[in-house]
Amino acid sequence: MRMRRKPWARPELSKCEYYIKNPCDAKGKWLNLFEKAQPLHLELGCGKGVFLSRLARCNLDVNFIGIDMSDDILGVARRNIEKEFEGISPKNILLTRYNVEYCDKIFDSNDIVDRIYIYFCNPWPRPRHHKKRLTHFRQLDKYKNFLNKNGIIHFKTDDDSLFSDSKKYFESSGFKIEYITHDLHNSEYEENNLLSEHEILFSNQGIPIKFLIARAV
Ligand SMILES: C[S@@+](CC[C@H](N)C(=O)[O-])C[C@H]1O[C@@H](n2cnc3c(N)ncnc32)[C@H](O)[C@@H]1O
Incomplete structure (x- = not known):
């Protein structure tokens, strides 16, 4: 469902010191945009x-970039981040608006990323739209250009067919599946699992959360 327009989102983002207005200009230079040199993680479609916001607050020793294609949604993200950081601008988050399908225009091999999160991306159920999926092998090939050697991708979805297809996309693109579960909340996964908005939404409806970790090899 499309979010109602937020007239305040763009004005607030334009004043936000951690919102990157022209991500193409940052290509190859993302690491230099953070105050501290520390590992870089991306959330694609951060909603x-x-x-x-919770991940960055719990991991101040990691830098994060949140990308989404909607300014209205990023405006809400900015407010949630400010709330989580109690009104202080975080030093370890950058937000930017971009269509991840074209991520090769904003990242290159100098932007060494250690981890990518893809949580509840659009399942694009029609076969002719599959190539728009953020886990499609066409996308995975692009991510490999800036994902560190041995870097990992965390992928979660509520959608069975996107999940089984994505497993194949990862394997055929040379990723090793290190962990997989079809019901994360009833699994033995031991890491502290921070919930995303859609993870809360779907698990409250009793829909099992599918989750995998894939490593670039
Ligand atoms: C279903 S929401 C999931 C949000 C969040 N990851 C979560 O788990 O709650 C999908 C988000 O991805 C964004 N999105 C979808 N396709 C995208 C694309 N090609 N590039 C960037 N963002 C995209 C949408 O605007 C939306 O905010």
């Missing part, structure tokens, strides 16, 4: 930043 309202529910997961990103």
Whole structure:
């Protein structure tokens, strides 16, 4: 469902010191845009930043970039981040608006990324739209250009067919599946699982959360 327009989102983002207005200009230079040199993680399709804000607050020793294609949604993400950081601008988050399908225009091999989160991306159920999926092998090939050697991708979805297809995309693109579960909340996964907005939404409806970790080899 499309989010209602937020007239305040663009004005607030334009004043936000951690919102990158022209991500193409940052290509190859993302690491230099953070105050501290530390590992870089990306969330693709970060939505309202529910997961990103908590993750960044719990991991101040990691730099994060949240990307979404909607300014209205990023405006809400900015407010959620400010809330999580109690009104202080975080030093370890950058937000930017871009269509991840074209991520090769904003990242290159100098932007060494250690981890990518893809949580509840659009399942694009029609076969002719599959190439728009953020886990499609066409996308995975692009991510490999800036994902560190041995870097990992965390992928979660509620959608069975996107999940089984994505497993194949990862394997055929040379990723090793290190962990996989079809019901994360009833699994033995031991890491602290921070919930995203859609993870809360779907699990409250009793839909099992599918989750995998794939490593670039
Ligand atoms: C279903 S929401 C999931 C949000 C969040 N990851 C979560 O788990 O709650 C999908 C988000 O991805 C964004 N999105 C979809 N396709 C995208 C693309 N090609 N590039 C960037 N963002 C995209 C949408 O605007 C939306 O905010």
